[in-house]
Amino acid sequence: MAGCGEAAPVRRRRRDGEARREAVLDAALDIFSTVGLHGASIDQIAERAGLSKTNLLYYFPSKEELYVAVLRRVLAVWLDPLHSLRADSEPADALRHYIRRKVGLSRDAPQASRLFCLEIVQGARLLREELEGPLRRLVEEKAGILRGWAAQGRIAPHDPHHLIFTIWAVTQHYADFATQVEAITGRSLTDPAFFEETVANTQDLILGRLGLL
Amino acid sequence: MAGCGEAAPVRRRRRDGEARREAVLDAALDIFSTVGLHGASIDQIAERAGLSKTNLLYYFPSKEELYVAVLRRVLAVWLDPLHSLRADSEPADALRHYIRRKVGLSRDAPQASRLFCLEIVQGARLLREELEGPLRRLVEEKAGILRGWAAQGRIAPHDPHHLIFTIWAVTQHYADFATQVEAITGRSLTDPAFFEETVANTQDLILGRLGLL
DNA sequence: GTCTATAGATGGATAGAC
DNA sequence: GTCTATCCATCTATAGAC
Numbered sequence: 001m002a003g004c005g006e007a008a009p010v011r012r013r014r015r016d017g018e019a020r021r022e023a024v025l026d027a028a029l030d031i032f033s034t035v036g037l038h039g040a041s042i043d044q045i046a047e048r049a050g051l052s053k054t055n056l057l058y059y060f061p062s063k064e065e066l067y068v069a070v071l072r073r074v075l076a077v078w079l080d081p082l083h084s085l086r087a088d089s090e091p092a093d094a095l096r097h098y099i100r101r102k103v104g105l106s107r108d109a110p111q112a113s114r115l116f117c118l119e120i121v122q123g124a125r126l127l128r129e130e131l132e133g134p135l136r137r138l139v140e141e142k143a144g145i146l147r148g149w150a151a152q153g154r155i156a157p158h159d160p161h162h163l164i165f166t167i168w169a170v171t172q173h174y175a176d177f178a179t180q181v182e183a184i185t186g187r188s189l190t191d192p193a194f195f196e197e198t199v200a201n202t203q204d205l206i207l208g209r210l211g212l213l
Numbered sequence: 214m215a216g217c218g219e220a221a222p223v224r225r226r227r228r229d230g231e232a233r234r235e236a237v238l239d240a241a242l243d244i245f246s247t248v249g250l251h252g253a254s255i256d257q258i259a260e261r262a263g264l265s266k267t268n269l270l271y272y273f274p275s276k277e278e279l280y281v282a283v284l285r286r287v288l289a290v291w292l293d294p295l296h297s298l299r300a301d302s303e304p305a306d307a308l309r310h311y312i313r314r315k316v317g318l319s320r321d322a323p324q325a326s327r328l329f330c331l332e333i334v335q336g337a338r339l340l341r342e343e344l345e346g347p348l349r350r351l352v353e354e355k356a357g358i359l360r361g362w363a364a365q366g367r368i369a370p371h372d373p374h375h376l377i378f379t380i381w382a383v384t385q386h387y388a389d390f391a392t393q394v395e396a397i398t399g400r401s402l403t404d405p406a407f408f409e410e411t412v413a414n415t416q417d418l419i420l421g422r423l424g425l426l
Numbered sequence: 427g428t429c430t431a432t433a434g435a436t437g438g439a440t441a442g443a444c
Numbered sequence: 445g446t447c448t449a450t451c452c453a454t455c456t457a458t459a460g461a462c
Contacts, residue, residue: 017427020427034335034336035251035335036249036250036251036252036331036335037249037252038248038249038251038252039249039250039251039252039335041454041455041456042455042456042457043454043455043456051428052428052429053455053456053457054428054429054430054457054458055427055428055429057456057457057458058427058428059427061457062456062457063455063456063457114334114335117330117334117389117390118249118331118334118335120389120390120392120393121327121330121331121334121389121390121392122247122248122249122252122327122331123247123392124392124393124396128392128396131392131393131396131397132396135393135396135397136396136397139397158414159410159414161397161398162410162411162414165383165386165387165390165394166383166386166414166415166418168386168390169382169383169385169386169390170378170379170382170383172382173378173379173381173382174378176330176333176334177330177333177334177378177381177382179333179334179336179337179341179344180333180337180344180348181378183337183341183344183345183348183349184344184348184349184352184374185374197372197375198375201371201372201375201379202379204422205379205418205422208421208422209417209418209421209422230445233445254436254437254438255437255438255439256436256437256438264446265446265447266437266438266439267439267440267446267447267448268445268446268447270438270439270440271445271446272445274439275438275439276437276438276439
């Protein structure tokens, strides 16, 4: 056991493997969100990430496991803004802020939104437990806050589930259906004026519904 | 050339071939809307339609042409309700009716909505001309009607594009994200009470925004 | 960790008989 | 119009050298 150290392989920067995994996840998001799970090939993803197919399979054991890894990452980002709805906030401010963040995500992470959309539309085979467990609980908690505000007369009576779905539907539409929005209006969220219009329109819609305008 | 008639092949009911094509299109909609273009195999579609793979390829020359045929059929259904927005209607009635029809489509033809969604989310490679041509013109016409109503003071000032996108986003959400809606609420549009709630909620949202409540 | 080579399976599409 | 047989491309995943 003497003489260890000399024969050791070149040591790259620590966490280099982690960076490589991240690169693969980024590339996979790109591709999966454009052509779906079945339309993507490992080869294609590997090429975009700058490594070989075989090498990619060293980091992720199968295409499906890579896909799920990307999905989990996306879901975390996607759920994050909802946490900012707190019982002790001013309802109008909190909702304005939430809507702005959601539209911001549609602008800054449209691929994440699209991948999530593809998975849900196709039945969420690989995400079902996440939806029925953590997501359901989170929505229930936030619905409780909305009901509380309504009971205190701070916002108009309404169905909190439908309200939340409405916010999701409208804000994500500008990412998921960006192709259509652009075909019809010639504009997209990367245009700052269009972004602000979209935020304002959605805020007016929701706050109006709750008697906050 | 004498004696014709005896040797002729058994003549099936007229338009039998057409019925066969329809069966294939139905099966293809089922499958494509669940697993996407690339996730579907001709074999699978043929089996569901009750014929062989080779035979299917007799009716449709390739998988992609079959896919496009299904898409065109879907788009026609999808656009139809918008035609009912007419300048000579009463704004509140016309919008209520339009929203009810759209939610009705989400209940009765969710697969069509999902297939359309999948195609748009993935960039509408095979539908782009349809979007930039006919759809864009149709929306422009209806936006004109909304602007007219606003100019006459019959509805509040607003951006007609965003208004139309909002209606689409919310109504289609209940078809496209039905999995998520069901995971969270345990309910779906096939439940008549939930259907009516959804219609009423969307109508209130839109009519409220236009000062019609 | 990265490579070459290849196994093993699927699936789109065609040829040609009936 | 429908069938059998088959070709050929693609793609996932593994084996094994370095």
